[in-house]
Amino acid sequence: MKKYVCTICGYIYDEAAGSPDQGIAANTKWEDLPEAWVCPICTAPKSMFNEVKEEIKEEAEEKEQKLEIKLNLSSLEMSILCSNLAKGCEKQVLTVEMALFQKLADYFKAHAGKTIDPQFETLRTLVNENLSDIYPIASQTAKELNDRGSLRALVWSEKVSRIQSSLLDRLLKEGSDFIEKTNVYVCEICGYIYVGDEVPEICPVCKVPGFKLHKIERGQ
Amino acid sequence: MHAFRNLRNCTKDCLCLYVCPTGASDTENGQIDFKKCIACGLCVSACPSHAISMVPDTFAPQQRKADTMKQEMMKLIQNIAKQEAAAHELAKHSDDKVFAQVAAALEKSNRYMAEDLFREAGYMLPQSKNTHDFLRSLKTVTDGLFPMEAVDQLLTLLDQND
Numbered sequence: 001m002k003k004y005v006c007t008i009c010g011y012i013y014d015e016a017a018g019s020p021d022q023g024i025a026a027n028t029k030w031e032d033l034p035e036a037w038v039c040p041i042c043t044a045p046k047s048m049f050n051e052v053k054e055e056i057k058e059e060a061e062e063k064e065q066k067l068e069i070k071l072n073l074s075s076l077e078m079s080i081l082c083s084n085l086a087k088g089c090e091k092q093v094l095t096v097e098m099a100l101f102q103k104l105a106d107y108f109k110a111h112a113g114k115t116i117d118p119q120f121e122t123l124r125t126l127v128n129e130n131l132s133d134i135y136p137i138a139s140q141t142a143k144e145l146n147d148r149g150s151l152r153a154l155v156w157s158e159k160v161s162r163i164q165s166s167l168l169d170r171l172l173k174e175g176s177d178f179i180e181k182t183n184v185y186v187c188e189i190c191g192y193i194y195v196g197d198e199v200p201e202i203c204p205v206c207k208v209p210g211f212k213l214h215k216i217e218r219g220q
Numbered sequence: 221m222h223a224f225r226n227l228r229n230c231t232k233d234c235l236c237l238y239v240c241p242t243g244a245s246d247t248e249n250g251q252i253d254f255k256k257c258i259a260c261g262l263c264v265s266a267c268p269s270h271a272i273s274m275v276p277d278t279f280a281p282q283q284r285k286a287d288t289m290k291q292e293m294m295k296l297i298q299n300i301a302k303q304e305a306a307a308h309e310l311a312k313h314s315d316d317k318v319f320a321q322v323a324a325a326l327e328k329s330n331r332y333m334a335e336d337l338f339r340e341a342g343y344m345l346p347q348s349k350n351t352h353d354f355l356r357s358l359k360t361v362t363d364g365l366f367p368m369e370a371v372d373q374l375l376t377l378l379d380q381n382d
Contacts, residue, residue, distance in 0.1 A: 009302065076301045077334075081343060081354065084335035088346045093224050093254075093275050097346060097377055100370040104358075107367055118306035120319070123326065126303050130296060138292040145286050150293065153340040157296070157333045164326060176318035184325045191332035193325050211228075216328070218321045 003052040004030055008122070009042035010113050012052065050116055079108035124168040127161050135161070156190040159205045163193055185213040221274050222257040223264060225250065229271035236263035236272060245272075281382035282344045293341035297334050304330040346374075347381040 001016040013019065013033075018026040022040055024033065030051075038045055073081065086101035135158040142151035170178065178195070185194040190206035192213070199210045225236075227250055236245040236252075244256035245263050252263075252272070264272045285293075307330060310323035342350045358371045 074298070074301060076305055077297060080297070080301060080304075080331060080334045081338050083331065084338045084343060085346045085351060087335065088339075088344065092346070094346070094377075097374060100374050100377075101346070103367050103370045107365075111363075112305060115302070115306045115309050118309045120310065120323075123303060123306045123310070126299060126306070130299050134292070134296050134299065138289075138296060141286075141289055141292055145289055147283075147286070147289055147340075149283060150285070150289050150340045153293075153336050154296075157300075157337060160329060160333055164329060167322065167326075171319070171322060176316060176322070179318050179322065184321055186325050186328045186332070188328075188332055190336065191329035193329050214328075216321055216325045218317050 001027070002030060004049040005052050005116055006039045006042060006044050007048050007050055007116055008044040009039065010115070011039050011041040013039075013049065074113065075108045076112035079105045079112060082108060120168060120172055124165060124172065127165045127168065131158065131161055131165060156205050160191045160193070163205075167193060167195070184216045186216060187213045221259040221276050222254045223252050223259070223261070223272050224254075224275045225252050226271050226273070227251070229269050231269045231271070233268050235266040235268060239263055239266045279345055279347055279381050282342065282348055285340070285342045290341050293337050297337050297341065300330050300334040300337070304334065345381065347378055349380055349382050352378070352380045 001014070003015065004013045005011070006013075013030070015029055016026060018024040018028045019040055020026075022037070024037070030049075033046065035046065039048070082101045082105035086098045086105060089095075089098035089101060135154060139151060139154045139158070142148075142154055182195060182197050183199075185196075185199050186192070187194075187203040187206060187208065189208045189212055190203060192203050192205040194200060194213060199213050199215070201210050202208065203210070203213060223245070225245070230250070239262040240246070241260060241262070242256045242258055244253045244258075247253050259274065261274060264274060304327055307323045307327035311320050311327055314320040314323055342348070343354075345351065352375065355371050355375050358366075359368075361368070
């Protein structure tokens with residue numbers, strides 16, 4: 001029996017288990033799945049799946065799934081939650097607690113499931129899907145609830161996503177020449193990416209002073 | 221509560237040394253001695269460069285979040301986490317140095333965005349019930365390499381405020 005992994009969301013189709021929720025019986029071979037069958041998680045078509053080949057990778061996936069079941073968060077999501085809480089401790093000058101949360105964040109990052117064969121194009125698609133499908137609805141909800149905090153985070157993050165999208169567009173269309181002779185900075189508060197020679201005085205998205213934008217070094 | 225010196229703003233005018241009744245602000249490492257500080261606040265008002273502030277040790281509960289809002293924030297966090305994962309691999313494996321650099325920037329950018337969304341999804345404060353529930357749920361992790369002592373220490377060190 002073989003397994004196939006969705007390259008978009010990481011869902012694994014296991015021939016042995018089938019997909020009962022979709023009416024696919026156990027022991028249904030990949031070849032026997034209808035052509036119109038789609039990933040039950042993200043609705044990607046069959047063509048977006050790859051066969052899972054390595055034993056070790058399977059073990060890692062299984063471990064990751066076990067953690068997910070118990071906590072309902074993926075390993076990487078837990079890493080993000082912990083690094084956020086580390087920053088929360090840092091702001092309160094709780095240095096011991098900060099280091100402990102960072103330790104947890106590092107553990108979860110190291111144990112996160114791997115994206116198989118990632119492409120810049122798929123990354124752009126993900127960003128664009130958020131922009132078209134999620135931000136408008138989430139922002140509307142925040143407005144209706146008069147939740148200014150959520151609206152603030154959504155406005156910043158939507159702007160940063162637009163910048164990510166246009167950066168990826170340009171990179172895929174023109175190649176990397178426009179970055180070759182200049183610098184790349186990332187704002188540690190909102191994630192804004194700036195391409196240019198000198199760091200801006202304040203972040204144009206969240207308005208934090210420029211010293212919170214960090215230069216991303218280029219490998220040798 | 222205790223005073224905290226932001227070293228980025230401190231211009232060594234030393235007024236804090238003149239007003240501090242316990243000598244807590246006069247240290248070799250530039251930071252205030254939190255153990256000596258009695259939270260009188262004199263240094264905060266005396267500092268001409270506004271480099272000292274009082275760090276509270278109790279916090280109000282975070283504003284309550286509606287379930288629908290939390291769900292939509294979580295959906296976004298899940299997608300952005302996938303973006304971080306993809307960018308992480310691209311940064312490691314891109315042959316072109318500039319492409320790898322952009323991927324590294326995208327990896328960080330996605331991390332910072334998702335952290336901020338988590339804050340607004342109910343995880344702003346390390347002292348919150350949400351954080352404590354999360355830490356308690358980590359007690360079920362069975363991996364021998366998992367730093368369980370970090371979870372135990374955090375549950376002991378952090379008070380719950382709601």
